[in-house]
Amino acid sequence: MYALNEETRALTDLVRRLVQEHQMPLEARVLRGETLARRDYASGTQAARAVGLWGLTAPPEFGGAGLSLVDRMAITEENFRCLTPLRFGGSALGPLYALQGEQRARYLDPILEGRLNYCFAQTEPGGGGDPAGAILTHARETDRGWVINGAKIWISSFQEADVVFVVARTDKNKGAGGISMFAVAKDNPGLHAREVPMLGGFKTHQLTFSDCEVDALALIGGEGQGFKGAQQALSAARFDVAARALGVAQRAYEMMVEHAKQRVAFGGPLSEKQAVQSKIVDSWIEIQQNRLMLFHCAAQDDAGQDTRVQAGMLKMLCTEMVDRVVDRAIQIHGAAGCTYESPLAHWYDHQRMARIYEGPTDVHKYRVIARHLLA
Template sequence: MYEFNEETRALVDLVRRIVKDYQMPLEARLLRGEKLTLADYRPGREAARKAGLWGLPVPAEFGGANLSLVDRLAVIEENRKCLTPIRFGGEIIPSLFNLKGEQKARYLDPFLSDSTETCFALTEPGGGSDPARSIATHAKQDGDGWVINGSKIWISEFDNADRVFVFARIGREKAANNISMFAVEKGNPGLIARPLPMLGYTHGTHQLIFEDCRVDNLAHIGAEGGGFKGAQKTLNLGRYDIAAVALGIAQRCYDMMVEHAKQRVLFGGALSEKQSIQAMIVDSWIEIQQNRLMMYTCAEKDDRGEDTRIEASMMKITCTEMVGRVIDRAIQIHGAAGCTYESPLAHWYDNQRMARIYEGPSEALKHRVLARQLLA
């Protein structure tokens, strides 16, 4: 079993209190069928910000929490035990920290002040598992700006975003070194959004269509052709985050199945006395502890400056597959009560099926990352 140090335990306790006070009441409202808005989440988000839990990976010089990867994952794991988690300032693309002058004022400062929301548009209809070669969206320099044409798909968080960071090819060669990143404001007339409801997504996803979408030169972020390198860093951290989300959900499901098994009486005895139920509970506990140990051990390596791209892919695979099994067992133990959307179990059953696909399907990660390294 993995044990946190004293400082990390205190951090987890802080998150647990904020979630209990602000987010669990929202979960109860959601389970009653209420529609929640961004305004409903603001009190918890502000409480987290006042507690120093804002911009978890953001450097201290920019006002962020600047957490180590171990601490960041611990916060995410605890936060995701709730069906209505806090967004600790949202996600940020690391390359934005290199911006200067007017670009910094336009794209970084609003994020740091928590006055803007963004989303990340990489995947395309032609294929998302190999973006370096599948990106067909093209940006062409034109006068004092750029014109973008193409399409992105399965883009999450667009509903709440003020702008989109889109990745487009600036040359015809299908290579990673000619992909750049551009910022496109949501109201740009060349940006058309089509809603795409998806399994488990409260706000759904969108297809984004860029038709002669014009942006100025300031909207071109970073060096020409350097966009994909920044995307890879974001994806790597994102895979760790997904693993931590899966662990948090799995732990809550485990807690729920233990409580229910102790309380539920069937055929003259508690469910917890049945050997088949005990086996499901023990199997879940073992899987959760194994994955927690692996994830935080790998995160320690990352904090020491070691390259953990392989580990991030490994953890994304194992944790997202594990949580599916744990949720399924929890629903089985709860019976019909676990299948209603008045229970968080049904919501997680929907949500976590997608986790094995986004940020790299399990099969693609095994082939493109793990097998390539193991068989080199």
């Protein structure tokens, strides 16, 4: 088991208390069949901000907590043991921290202060596993700024966003170096959205940009810098997905242990049955193996090492692992694990999607890891 230092353990204890007080009641409401709105999460967000859990990835000079990756992974794992985790604010996409003047006042400052919500749009209907090659959305410079045309799909958080950061091709002859990032206001008349329902009750959107005009300040980070900024965001997101999976797996494991001890069948508790013991032990071993790798790689990242390949590996391994653990927990619970009155059924839907977004398992295995090993 990975030993966290005293400061990190204190952070996880704090998150555990906040989740228990503010988020577990929300989980109970979801299990009763209620649909939550953004305002339902406000109490937890405000409580977290009051104790300094705000801007977790934002540097201290921008008013953020500037936490290490190890700290953030520990917080994320603890937070996602709950079906309705805390929502932290005050952090922005990496390229935004370099903004100055009017651009900073328009985008970065209100995001860090919690006044502006955003989403990120990269994936296109033509393919998401090869983002640089698949980006057909293009932006043309004009006297007044830029005109964007194209489409994005599977965009999460659009419903709550005020602005969309979208990557588009500005030079078709430069490959990844010809991709730039733009900020598009949600109410821009050239932006049209269609809701796309997903597994587990999630809602994503398909976005269409039709002669979508933005001014010169909407170009983020300079022309040709969009793909680099996007990949930085994705690497951090893959660590985050891995930690989320660990949190879910840990809670599912605890649920199966508790149920196995209490449930009596065929003359004794389930915990005495070898098949049940095997599922529990296998789950515990897999969780510990993946936790060791996650925190080891996070520590490497904090030390300044390039962990992009490790991020892909962890995202792949942890999302595959949590599928197996949740499946075993459902098997041990029987019919009680198949009802949406149990978080297990919700996680069964949610985690299937996790093997696809932020890069499908197969892409990480054969395009990221294999290419690195065989370079």
